[in-house]
Amino acid sequence: MPLIAPPSRRRTPQESLGAAPRARSRIRLSPGGTIFDEYDGFIRSLGFLNGREAAKLIVAGDEVLDNLMTHGEISAAGVCVLVTRRERSGLTLGFFVDSHREFAEFTRHADERDGARPRFDQRERRWHGLGLTMCRNIASSVSYRSGELVDRVFLSFDVEPRPARSAP
């Protein structure tokens, strides 16, 4: 009987380094009122998220999009969204939009808002800082990066235990 070893599969760089597997997915969202539908549908379609993780990304991500839309920071190019899951380091949600003056102004004062509680403006009848507080409470970290060409928002989340997926 010939002693022929079965062909060996080449190990991926991740396997060679002993790194945890990574899943990632991206989408470009069109500017306009359908942006929330597109985003929520995208997140719900990601098979590598469980129901609780998808809910977190929907609440925090909608808040980021709501702010970008409200402040007119989304150009015709739309918003690029990237979701990455690593078993060890967790979930990362990234938003990439064309650079905008108002975003740069916001990031300049973002550190001062750390720890600030949301406040209700009686005259305007609206809350200030509530969305930011919600994002900070859901995510393990939130960071804003203003750039010459592209502005970025990154949110990190702890991974949840892996129960069977259920719709959020």
Next chain:
Amino acid sequence: MTGISVEAMERGAWTVLSVHGPINSYTFNELQEKTMLHAGRVDMAVDLSGVSSMTSAGIGVLLAAIEDAETAGKRFFVIAPSEVSRLAIESTGFADRFPTLPSIKELPV
């Protein structure tokens, strides 16, 4: 864009608003108008079981309604929030401001 629907119905002493769809800066006006009609005037409950997503725009509307009810000595409840709306409420850090019931059947007489 998916809009929201807000339907009002009477249930005993209560006016119940049933909300379906996503609540964000583009859709919250309808919820705001309906809550402002009733909040602080009658005992009111808002059923969030059909809410697919909710930003701070929706949270702000609910907080204003709760405040109006408290000021006027009326009762207010959030009913059966969906997972995303419950998470949105929890994420404010003051979820205890939102009196919540698991079902419309639990509304007190």
